[in-house]
Amino acid sequence: MSDTLLNHRIRLASRPHGEPTAENFQHDAVAVAAPGDGQVLLRTRYLSLDPYVRGRMSDAPSYAAPMEVGDVIVGATVSEVVESEAEGYSPGDVVLSYGGWQEYSVEPATRLRRLDPDAAPVTTALGVLGMPGFTAYAGLRAIGKPQPGETLVVAAATGPVGSAVGQIARIQGARAVGIAGGERKTAHLHELGFDEALDHRAPDLPGRLAAAAPDGIDVYFENVGGPVFAAVLPLLNTFARVPVCGLAATYNATGLPEGPDRSAALMGAVLAKSLTLRGFIQTEFAPAMFEDFLREMTGWIASGQVRWTEDITDGLEHAPDAFVGMLRGENFGKAIIHVS
Structure with missing residues (x-):
């Protein structure tokens, strides 16, 4: 079958300077390769769009190796087995894979996670039951450790990580304050059970955040950085914990922000308040906690304690625009491409 198939794909054409543009993406089609021993040929059904991919489009030093120009853009996928040369996998099986921005991929069976479409919608493997959900879970359990009665704040709170963070914190007895962009998103935070919901686009975020957290902030789950962290820092309590998951406000930055160097104020607060700031990548916790x-998480979903939202766009060709929109905060929930 693979000899008759064309694989439409999207590759890195050039490295972005600032926000990615159409010129940074190359669309092409090649013949589909046949699987070798221990491999499977997969047809991509759904593609995950995630902010970390912007970092891998750059060649700046980071926690993950950058993509090379010409590479297929990376990304997790929900895929269907078309051909199998691996024991235990048959055509029609649905798996979590890492095929990236293309219609077909050949992958070793050892990299796959089998999915049960009857247990949960398969798209949840890209969101609440996948890497974003686990990022929220691991960051809270290992670093944030919210206690009953404490106050947790999370930005990008309607995204797949932030929404899970707030709901898990509530399950653990903490107050959850969510920060998001726009009235629609803040209204959704109340639907999810957040105690307070703030629009970062409205005036006087520092003042409104202080009113929403009158007893200070014990856990700040960092997804954004920038002005949101500037508003959070003075409100952090002694022994507050800050899991640093992402810095979306600066992903498209081309240099350091203007203004005075505030690192002394940050380090002064870390010392004076015995703060814990801990960057993490979810894979470091996967072996022990997944x-x-x-x-x-499956139990919380079944009981209705955790809810999720997906923003699904049809067509692989729309992935670049949807990706840029996600970096701008235009998505509502987990950003996914329905490929086939």
Whole structure:
């Protein structure tokens, strides 16, 4: 079958300077390769769009190796097995894979996670039951450790990580304050059970945040950075914990922000308040915590304690525009491309 198929794909044409543009993406089509021993040929059904991909489009030093110009853009996928040369996989099986921005991929079976479409919608493997959900779970359990009665703040709070952070914190007895962009998103935070919802686009975020957290902030789950962190920092309590997951406000930055160097104020607060700031990548916790995550999150979803939202765009060709829109905060929920 693979000899008759064309694989439409999107590759990195050039490295972005600032916000990615159409010129940074190359669309092409090549013949589909046949799987070798221990491999499977997969047809991509759904593609995950995630902010970390912007970092991998750059060649700046980071926690993950950059893509090379000409590479297929990376991304997690929900895929269907078309051909199999691997024991235990048959055509029609649905799996979580990492095929990237293309219609077909050939992958070793050892990289796949089998999905049960009867247990949960398969798209949840890209969101609440996948990497974003686990990022929220691991960051809270290992670093944030919210306690009953404490106050947690999270920005990008309607995104797949932030929404899970707030809902898990509520399950653990903490107050959850969510920060998002626009009235529609803040209204949704109330629907999810957040105690307070703030629009970062409205005036006087520092003042409104102080009113929403009158007893200070014990856990700040950092997804954004920039002006949001500037508003949070003075409100952090002694022994506050800050899991640093992402810095979306600066992903398209081409240089350091203008203004005075505030690192002394930051380090002064870290010292004076005994703060814990801990950057993390979810893979470092996966071996020890992932099975617990799947069990607990599946239970919370079944009981209605955790809800999720997906923003699905049809057509692989629309992935670049949807990706840029996600970086701008235009998505509502987990950004996904329906490929086939």
